[in-house]
Amino acid sequence: MIAPPNELLQLYFIRHGETAWSLSGQHTGVTDIPLTAHGEEEAQELDPWLRKIKFALVLTSPRERARQTCALAGLSALAKIEPDLSEWDYGDYEGRLSADIHKERPEWNVFQDGCPHGETPEEVSDRADRVITRLQALKGNVALFSHGQFGRALAARWIGLSLTEGRHFALSAASLSILGHEASHPKTPVIVLWNAVPALLSAASETTQR
Template sequence: MTPLQIYFIRHGETAWSVSGQHTGATELPLTVHGESMALGLAQRLKELKFTLVLTSPRLRAKATCDLAGLGAAARTEPDLAEWGYGDYEGLRTAEICNRHTNWNIWEDGCPGGEAPIQVSHRADRLIARLKDLKGKVALFSHGQFGRVLAARWIGLPVLEGQHFTLAPASISILGFEPAHPQRRVISLWNCGGSEHALAE
């Protein structure tokens, strides 16, 4: 079997990803454009053979997985859920900063939701279960959590996730450096658009 490659796939566009509202547990469908984005993923992923497919419990991630052609093989993984925004669910950053000046989710977390250390522990728990697997693993999840997972994959504190961005329906790959097989790397980040070939 080939070394582990984790394909992290953010869900397609929703009304709140367009408006900039923080979306944790709220169940939103994909927009029509979001569905088109997810169908585009099917073309990009169809030549790949995945040994494991996991999806967040949220509707938008599951719908993306289904439209990408991997729903039949997918298992729901609670640790792939988005950051719990608590009292800030549905608010834009500017609205939150009106209540909490200089708010930074990476340092402050969300009242009634998750603190950074809690999301970091979720990512670490998931990594611990995946790191010894072989082959390609697909994870359908969310933007904020994906940034946490990438930071923790390469050994950075969760705070450093603020330096990554993830577009809807993007694909990123977490893996190992071939010449140093114990060294975790980000092989691909925030890849979008059908012009990018993913099949080896």
């Protein structure tokens, strides 16, 4: 696993494991549903990788699926709840499929349009910026257990892009991503690792050991 050079801040962003709605493709914001049995297995597979890391801070979204993932990954004893890590509030689109929404609004994209009676892109961008501002004063490794759309928004804001660019950052269930800094230019934020699932991490480890 990658350690922060000179104790530069690195954010280990973990998306929660599979839920019934992430499997079906239904938008899941404020609905508090648990992991599936497979989602629990996915979260447990993160444990061997995360236990190798010394974390200065562990934060999790208040949603059950994120807290479960944190616990099964072995970090619940260190975790603190951070409401700003919550998923996008989908408002009227909660529980709906993008395909169905597009029948009514063919050009709809949450990163551009937000959701009626839910959050706007500007509101989610502000939340991401608050997380970044809070953590920038720290050094070392910080674990963040959160959600797919918010993680994409956070990555975009971390490297100075507008939130709308988050649409280009796909995030799989139970994936690990690292947001850090350029070693030779420590004031330059970079994406060190993106959307690595346990199977990919295992393959990479086997490759480096050959």
